[in-house]
Amino acid sequence: MTSVRVEHLYKIFGPQPTEQVRRLQAGASQKEIRAAGATAAVVDATFEVAEGETFVVMGLSGSGKSTLIRMLNGLLTPTSGHVYVDGDDITGMSRKQLRTMRQRTMSMVFQHFALFPHRTVLENAGYGLEVRGSDRSEIVEKAREALSMVGLAGWEERYPQQLSGGMRQRVGLARALAAHTDVLLMDEAFSALDPLIKREMQDQLVRLQAKLGKTIIFITHDLNEAMRLGDRIAMMRAGRIVQIGTAEQILNEPADDYVAEFVQDVDRSRVLTAASLAEPRPTVSAQSRPDEALTQLRRLDTDLLLVTDGDQLLLGELSAAAAEKAYRDGSADIRSVLTPVADAVDGSTPMKDLFVRMSSRTAPVPVIDQQRRLLGVVTPAAVFQALSREAAAPTTEEASDV
Numbered sequence: 001m002t003s004v005r006v007e008h009l010y011k012i013f014g015p016q017p018t019e020q021v022r023r024l025q026a027g028a029s030q031k032e033i034r035a036a037g038a039t040a041a042v043v044d045a046t047f048e049v050a051e052g053e054t055f056v057v058m059g060l061s062g063s064g065k066s067t068l069i070r071m072l073n074g075l076l077t078p079t080s081g082h083v084y085v086d087g088d089d090i091t092g093m094s095r096k097q098l099r100t101m102r103q104r105t106m107s108m109v110f111q112h113f114a115l116f117p118h119r120t121v122l123e124n125a126g127y128g129l130e131v132r133g134s135d136r137s138e139i140v141e142k143a144r145e146a147l148s149m150v151g152l153a154g155w156e157e158r159y160p161q162q163l164s165g166g167m168r169q170r171v172g173l174a175r176a177l178a179a180h181t182d183v184l185l186m187d188e189a190f191s192a193l194d195p196l197i198k199r200e201m202q203d204q205l206v207r208l209q210a211k212l213g214k215t216i217i218f219i220t221h222d223l224n225e226a227m228r229l230g231d232r233i234a235m236m237r238a239g240r241i242v243q244i245g246t247a248e249q250i251l252n253e254p255a256d257d258y259v260a261e262f263v264q265d266v267d268r269s270r271v272l273t274a275a276s277l278a279e280p281r282p283t284v285s286a287q288s289r290p291d292e293a294l295t296q297l298r299r300l301d302t303d304l305l306l307v308t309d310g311d312q313l314l315l316g317e318l319s320a321a322a323a324e325k326a327y328r329d330g331s332a333d334i335r336s337v338l339t340p341v342a343d344a345v346d347g348s349t350p351m352k353d354l355f356v357r358m359s360s361r362t363a364p365v366p367v368i369d370q371q372r373r374l375l376g377v378v379t380p381a382a383v384f385q386a387l388s389r390e391a392a393a394p395t396t397e398e399a400s401d402v
């Protein structure tokens with residue numbers, strides 16, 4: 001798999017670009033650069049995208065997102081700085097090397113699909129493989145496989161104009177997937193779609209990504225989309241990256257007023273997760289003797305305790321009756337009397353989904369991470385409270401009326 005690293009990257013359009021970089025480094029403002037007739041589209045961008053990560057670059061129109069992504073695959077040459085793909089500096093590569101790198105390592109999905117109208121869906125999906133020189137049977141096999149992954153099996157012989165906008169974008173995605181590159185660059189890939197289809201595509205991408213584990217760099221100006229898709233989000237403003245963080249960090253600790261203003265409209269219930277609502281709870285160790293466990297149950301005045309091993313792995317639940325049985329049986333520890341926890345929730349579960357699960361419950365639910373380590377418990381009351389806080393929060397328009 002492949003990671004992407006960017007170091008002090010600049011792109012200046014207009015006269016004397018290198019001189020403008022030097023001036024920016026010496027503290028010149030965007031305004032001063034503009035006065036010299038140049039545009040500083042990307043200014044000192046530094047970040048690393050890990051293998052298998054979905055990294056979203058987010059910013060308003062003109063903030064430099066497209067320029068940045070085009071430097072990542074060598075479609076644009078940086079004025080200064082470096083882009084490393086899998087450790088190789090692509091800024092020194094020839095056009096031919098860059099073309100090979102794009103074909104083998106990085107696929108791009110565009111906003112306006114970029115499909116060929118006179119090619120069938122299958123031929124469009126196989127295009128990347130065709131330019132790479134793959135043989136016909138491999139092209140057909142991989143294109144079919146990718147089309148089926150995006151839900152377009154059966155549409156292979158149609159033409160783009162016979163498809164809806166959402167389906168065309170699925171073909172664009174299938175073309176990128178068929179090329180089997182480790183990195184996917186997606187430039188406003190879902191922005192032209194209507195909201196419902198856009199949501200469907202986002203969900204599909206999240207599902208596919210869970211299976212494929214690609215390194216995805218996704219550009220958007222839609223913060224809800226950024227929050228839904230990104231493991232991390234880079235916020236861009238006037239060419240600079242002003243903050244990089246998880247959705248929760250961006251939301252809860254905005255780096256400046258610009259980010260704070262941006263996030264005030266976001267649908268927090270999509271972003272707040274079970275992990276952020278988890279409250280600590282006392283547990284009992286699976287190695288405890290039955291009498292120790294009984295003492296702990298009595299001390300905490302409860303009939304039920306969660307049981308973990310030394311690494312906080314959630315192993316099960318222990319009831320008072322089960323602890324008494326283990327005590328009577330003379331068991332060395334409580335392991336033989338544990339009952340499995342059927343309904344633990346994953347820490348990444350968004351609050352809205354949690355609300356649906358919790359609405360029929362009164363008891364707290366354990367929250368676990370991907371390794372099944374216990375993060376705490378979430379109570380129905382905490383979910384309802386968090387949701388009602390959301391409902392009470394004013395929208396930007398309401399706030400600016402006050």
Ligand SMILES: Nc1ncnc2c1ncn2[C@@H]1O[C@H](COP(=O)(O)OP(=O)(O)OP(=O)(O)O)[C@@H](O)[C@H]1O
Pocket residue numbers: 013014039040041059060061062063064065066067068221
């Ligand atoms: N080829 C070019 N020549 C001159 N200026 C350019 C060129 N390409 C982009 N720019 C300028 O660079 C800045 C960043 O543009 P860019 O397209 O990267 O922003 P963006 O965030 O992707 O915006 P959008 O979402 O509207 O595409 C803008 O001021 C733009 O006008």
